[in-house]
Amino acid sequence: MHATQPLDLSSRYQLACQLAREAAQRGLRLYRQRDQLAVEHKGGFSQDVVSAADRELEVFIKAELMKLFPEDGFVGEETGAQRLDARCIWVIDPIDGTACFLHGLHNWCVSIGLLVDGVPAIGAVADPNHDELFHGGRGFGAWVNEQPLRVSEAQDLRAGLLGVGTFYAEGKQHFMPFLGKLLDAGGMFLRNGSGALMTAYVAAGRLLGYYETCLKSWDCVAGLALLAESGGRCNNFLRGEGLLKGNPYLVACPGVYEQVAEMIGPSLDAD
Structure with missing residues (x-):
């Protein structure tokens, strides 16, 4: 300490x-x-x-x-x-x-x-x-x-866009099932190729949230600092070896965080 x-x-x-x-x-x-x-x-x-x-x-x-x-x-x-x-x-x-x-x-x-x-x-x-x-x-x-910056006040995924991504082998098997649930719920998604920008867009209220099956810390630590000040929620991304090896990642406005987390399921915070 x-x-x-x-x-x-x-x-x-x-x-x-x-x-x-x-x-x-x-x-x-x-x-x-x-x-x-x-x-x-x-x-x-x-x-x-x-x-x-x-x-x-x-x-x-x-x-x-x-x-x-x-x-x-x-x-x-x-x-x-x-x-x-x-x-x-x-x-x-x-x-x-x-x-x-x-x-x-x-x-x-x-x-x-x-x-x-x-x-x-x-x-x-x-x-x-x-x-x-x-x-x-x-x-x-x-x-x-x-x-x-202020996160969106939306209470449902149908009110906007959700950032999504998958890349590394870890966790990608969860991606297509998640997309199916998102579309079934009337949501729509965006992938722009930059985790840092998509996290910043959540902090700015441009995206409702952002889910990545496995993200690296250098893509999101800056954005997480912004999110904390703009009223957003995040999973326990830095747990375990998250700093060096990455983890599943979810950030969202409070009104839709639980809705998205439920669609992802236990893989979000699995060790």
Whole structure:
């Protein structure tokens, strides 16, 4: 257990916003030259790709974070984990939505989140194609640019769209049964290729919720900090080895959370 001591969350929040913006603009320049980027496939999955842009942006973000807060821990999609015993752990996805990025779709972003004592405390999600920075955290509220975020007040899935996704082998057998139940209930779904953006959209009330059969922490820690400040609900995503290996994931406005969780069933929180 860490000793309780004052933390400079304000400076970390300002830095997260600044770096998300800067990295997103760097990413946008690379996006416009994407045909020249070296690309590799990870893990044998055709859609699990990494580009030189992912690596360049993560190296930039990590260096800036460690320069000002060398005592903090770090988890990045491309460069791995370090100092996981620190009170503050940055959780970074330099480009969430790489497949979209490489194919000329605008559904990608830079996601910078901070865990404090294991709880999402700060988030900055920068979408340069739409000139939007979703940002906020514990004590800071939740915002998109200068507008406050609030989850939807809907009480039924028929009132809007639900974000969905499946990718990794873990849990995908639950996906089609879930979609069948969702459609039977009169709901409709969206998949945009970026877990960070879909979580931010739930916080903003644009989506009623978002379910992924298995998500990675770097795709959602920033968004979870926004969700907590905008009135949303989430499952116990970080349980067990969630930080490093991921877990099933559900975020939603309070009015539909239980409805969606019931459709997913026990796989949502199974160990």
